[in-house]
Amino acid sequence: MSDGRVVVVGSANVDLVVAVPRHPAGGETILGGDLRRSPGGKGANQAVGAARAGGAETTFVGAVGRDESAELLFASLQRSGVRTDLVWRVDVPTGTALITVSPDGENAIVVAPGANSHLEVQQPQERRIAAADVVLAQLEVPVEVVLAAAAARRPGALLVLNAAPSRSLPDALWAAVDVLVVNEHEAADLSGPSGRAAGGGPEALAAGLLERVPAVVVTLGGAGSLVARRGQPAVRVPAFSVRAVDTTGAGDTYCGVLAAGLAQGRSLPDAARLAAAAGALAVTRRGAQEAVPAVAEVARLAASG
């Protein structure tokens, strides 16, 4: 099976995380624990997933500033084997997520998109996209960028869209998507009032979304995922049973490995099984990119299921 070529187009952020006894109220100052800085952003996380856990030849197309945060992101991407030669450097701070975590594990997050808002797809990026088997995108960068990436694909190459965070999609993007990956909330948001009223379960939501795209994957956390394709019965992909420590980044690891599997010529259900193994391993470790497992670990867990 070939390595497969994936181009991930999306966001890169540095996560600044502080544990707090409780979230502060407006106007209040509280003391928290030590500051943790870690590489994140859905695009960068998914690129690490595709390369490190999925084994695909992966290019990340994103934008960062000329600051220390950018260096942290480059180091993490490159450590995982992601090609970073087409990442834009702009005169705007690198995207930053300010995250406080309370003892019950609830996060409060403010994102400053910074450089992510300045991402562009120009000729060098278009050429790399034209050589890809799969283009993987999310919605933390301007939607015009996702459309430009979709337009640069060669015939037969797939656009996998992780429609997160939730926002409505323009018709041109609906028309370009080959595989839509959403969690249950995102599926309900994209389905609108009629989809939600149809009974609400993942099968019903996926059936509604199949009217707009040829294939849908609904991720269901510890309950696994659902793979639905037009004209075929939907397939439930069970989760692997693990001790969850930190669920951050499970969805991103899943998306990266799903894209890698498709680029390597696997069927959607087969790619989803590998993605489930990678997502399960990711929840056993803290952090986002730091928690992404290696290909061999994913293969071992997948073979045990």
Ligand SMILES: Nc1ncnc2c1ncn2[C@@H]1O[C@H](COP(=O)(O)OP(=O)(O)OP(=O)(O)O)[C@@H](O)[C@H]1O
């Ligand atoms: N607790 C868990 N145990 C085993 N597998 C899990 C667990 N949580 C997630 N996974 C795997 O990872 C996949 C993606 O997780 P999830 O559905 O939570 O994505 P998400 O909502 O996009 O997550 P997030 O944005 O928080 O990373 C699941 O479909 C499942 O296969």
